[in-house]
Amino acid sequence: MTDETHVGLSRGNFSRWITVGAGHVAMVAGTLLALELVWSAGPSRAFLGAVALVVVLEVLLVWILFDEGTPISAKPAQSPRDATEQSVTLATWVTIARAGAVVVLAGFVATGLPTESGIGPWAPAALFALAMVFDAVDGAVARRTNSETAFGSRLDVEVDALAILVGSVVAIAAGTLPLVFLAVAVARYLFVAGRRWRTWRGRSVSTLPANRLRRPLGGFAMLAVLLALTPVPSPAVSYWLGLLVAVPVLANFCWDWLAVSGRFEKW
Incomplete structure (x- = not known):
């Protein structure tokens, strides 16, 4: 990152961080109120505690993105001053709303999936689906309004990864996904950490090659999580489906790691 694009936590960005954090908390509160209407048991203290923890983590994530120098705008036509002073865009607010759905979903880690009658048991799947469906919306809004930003793009990727995690x-704790699926959930984080570790050690890091399987396998992983969060199919079906999906997804991550670590060049 060059000095021209590094914006860090300037006074303007600190103000934006406060605004984003407050907006995020407000969206989470609104989602909790909506959940209260469809979930007869209602959120417990443990549920709210888990939600509060993930809220803090997500607000810290935004802080880190600013502090790392991820620019609000990286459009070549703009000066550094313009890039620093541009407001958080509508598309970014859509991404923050997605993050709010993920935060509330995290509460079910503490309480397990709802089992009572009614539409309450569908709430976890609905929250996950909301986070995934709006993944396409924020990108479309950014392109339609000509407001694509480096910060929004980076935040979008982080929210995607957090939603899967x-x-x-939640599904593993409920027994509807196998424990091995946790490797799928953390594979992206391990991959990024591995690349940074190699860079820090002064080792070569190759460009990630094109891979036609990466996107469809990611879609299958999302589908496996979604089905595992719904009351149907049975836990046994979603469990074995998750196992079936985990194998090729993890194999593909291993293939990508061999590529970026230069293993192919040695063969």
């Missing part, structure tokens, strides 16, 4: 942990 939280959804997987």
Whole structure:
């Protein structure tokens, strides 16, 4: 990152961080109120505690993105001053709303999936689906309004990864996904950490090659988590489906790691 694009936590960005954090908390509160209407048991203290923990983690994530110098805008036509002073866009607010759904979903880690009658048992799947469906919406809004930003793009990727992680942990805790699926949930984090470790050690890191399987396998992983969060199919079906999906997804991550670590060049 060059000095021209590094914006860090300037006074303007600190103000934006406060705004984003407050907006995020407000969206989480609104989602909790909506959940209260469809879930007869209602959120417990443990549920709210888990939600509060993930809220803090997500607000810290935004802080880190600013502090790392992820620019609000990286459009070549703009000066550094313009890039620093541009407000958080509508598309980014959509991403933050997605993050709010993920936060509330995290509460079910503490309480397990709802089992009472009515539409309450569908709430976890609905929250996960909301986070996934709006993944396409924020990108479309950014392109339609010509407001694509480096910060919004990075935040979008992080929310995607967190949604898979939280959804997987909820399902694993409920017994509707196998424990091995946790490897799928953390594979992206391990992959990024591995690349940074190699860079820090001064080792070569190759460009990630094109891979036609990466996107469809990611879609299958999302589908496996979604089905595991719904009352149907049976836990046994979603469990074995998750196991079936985990194998090729993890194999593909291993293939990508061999590529970026230069293993192919040695063969």
